Amino acid sequence: MKIKLFALLLFFATAQANAQSLPTTKPEMVGLSSARLARIDTVMNDYVRTNRIPGAVALVVRHGKVAYFKSFGKRDIESKSPMQTDAMFRIASMTKAITSVAIMTLYERGYFLLNDPLSKYIPEFKNPKVITLSPKGDTVLVPAKSEITIRELLNHTSGITYGDPLQARYYTQAGMTVGLTPTDGVLKDKILKLAKLPLISHPGEEFHYGMSVDVLGYLIEVLTHKTLDQYIHEAVLNPLQMHDTYFSIPENKASRMASIYRFHDGLLEKATSKYFPYPAPQHYFAGGAGLVSTATDYSHFAQMLLNKGELNGVRILSPMTVELMTRNSIGDIFIFTSFKHNGIMGDKFGLGFGLRTAQHTGYEELESEGQFGWDGALYTRFWADPKQDMFGIFLSQMENYWDENLIGKYRVLVNQAVVAP
Template sequence: MDSITDIDPRAVGLCPDRLERIDGWMRRLVADGRLAGLSVAFLRGGKTAFFRAHGLADIGRQKPFAADTIVRIYSMTKPLTSVAVMMLYEEGRFQLDDPVTRFLPEFGDMRVLTGGSRAKWDSEPARRPITIRDLLTHTSGLTYGFMEATLVDALYRSSGVDFGEKQEASLAEVVRRLSEMPLLAQPGSEWNYSVGTDVLGHLVAAVSGRDFADVLRERVIAPLGMVDTDFFVPAHKASRLAATYSLYRDRSLKLYDDAEGGPFTRPPALASGGGGLVSTAADYLRFCRFILNRGELDGVRLLGRKTVDLMCMNHLPGDLAAMGQPRFSESSYTGIGFGLGFSVMLDPARAQILGTPGEVAWGGLASTSFWIDPAEDLAVVMLAQLIPSSALPIRRELRVLTYAALVD
């Protein structure tokens, strides 16, 4: 077990005995073979009040899952990319309701799928252009190819529209391919989890005139002191990278992506703003603290407080359930809205889970997750490496255990 804390949890309104329930829950997940290893860390009152790690980061090599273990955070990349976008917004480079074609003309004359097959699909013209806010809120009409739920998903797969770590084409090239695909829905009409944040990465490059990965590193990651966060793991840190596993039908863990020699151990051809980063629990807690501090961390301000407030508001007319059929996401749909880069809790009773209206959250493909609760001055980060994230209900279980430990 690895444990690091800054403060006696009782000093920030947490019950030590109830926190030990989280530790016991973590141990059981590992002992039962449901997870190879995991870490849980959270802030209360700006201090690290709980930080535990259990199990193995690499079963084959018997490498412990530690406080400094590096993991693939996949879609927890999206909030950082969204911060980069909002920094450009604050500089007056664009408005949120600007058509993305202002910077990416390839998205002109978009069409929306109405039927057909992969060989010949039918469509109608998009009634309005995709806006920058559409991309931030996943209401652009774009989707993901890996969902395997719609004809548009299939067209993505057959056309090489993939922003994953094994992609060999450039970001600009994959965005060009994407622009030739039909939309799943009219812009602004449905919430569909999508590659929109990858398009935003390309937008950042187009607006700034610089490589997206360099912008994110220099303007967001480095100023926040996220020293182990990048689009790959350099050689001198490679021993800290966790392996990734899949949970099979027989409930056994099978290796999905080895910790050595895999795609995350070298610079990628394409820096995915939607899912390309690796990070650690300590690094991501720094990002959470930055959001809790409304745009500032350790004397460095990246965003104005009103901009962070805007990001944390629900930008949908209702919850996710009111804007489309659930296909895939890192969140439940009922009682949950969406802001500019992450989900927003609207109604814990409708979501059927403990929480606070106004908290923001998101997760990643390999069972990573975080949430930030400004009303409780709380942020929680959980890291594991199990694909898919829907294999176990660990996010919801951790929420219950965490909120049950609040006693002030």
């Protein structure tokens, strides 16, 4: 009986472990070259050796199987703690993709239509104003031509930013900082302050990256009468078995957090995030940032998207909804943002994701049309490539490091390893 009980417990433990990660395979079994993937090791180790990054985790999945998964360098330099593949990272704006999927689960349940005005659900956004410049160069507020819609929040054409210089005076008067809003208090308080601030452009006319997805986070709270943290766990994280993804990290997992670094006088120096001071419990659940995750957890999310909304028999979104989210939703609007270099964003935007819809002279890198994904300000990235049935995840923790192009090289190193369908 003891042997049978032990075998049964072992079976369930093994089944649970397998359910929590994608299957692993040899690269050649999914059309990748082991020798070519080894070039990732060479580049990553060089960046660690020359103190350009403290450490990183890199993961590649093709045809639903993990073909490459390695860690490099240190999780924390001072304690000499090696980076492990289960290290936890502040994924910053990669949170936006998860929040976008969460709001679309409510769309599928009939809570709203994409063209609904935001003010229908959050009346404080009624009658927005837009900043313009007078002939004398003074700022003047004019009525917006239209209300902000939910679609425009998803594709960053709402006119809401992280605080354009023209908006600085209005942000200061409202007690808001230019940039990511401080993460004290709760989401509702910040969004209702934001609702009173002028837009940088008329809704639907220009792409401006900013707090639009934070507004979607609060919209989720309004529609569900739950905190964003609760709903994201119920609708996305728990069904996808993303059990290492949190706004508030359990004490028993805090030791796995990768430390943040920045350059100071040419050397790596530990940095302290002023927005989400982990491991302290969080109460401000920003839809646009704030989640901590692992490469394994985020691989479940990325694979679900490549599978058109389903993973391991659990459906999060319909195939039609994923197709809607990953096609151009901004028409001919030009994407202009500081994150645009090296093709990180792609040339268009869907509903929650940057997209590559065309190749451009002087802008082209080794990538497929149709790929989609997003990045995080602390040096993280994921992208999914439906044409190659593949995705890559890169996680490091560097502050103000977007002038460096390792994160762009990584995508090239992954794509050059494809040698067969």
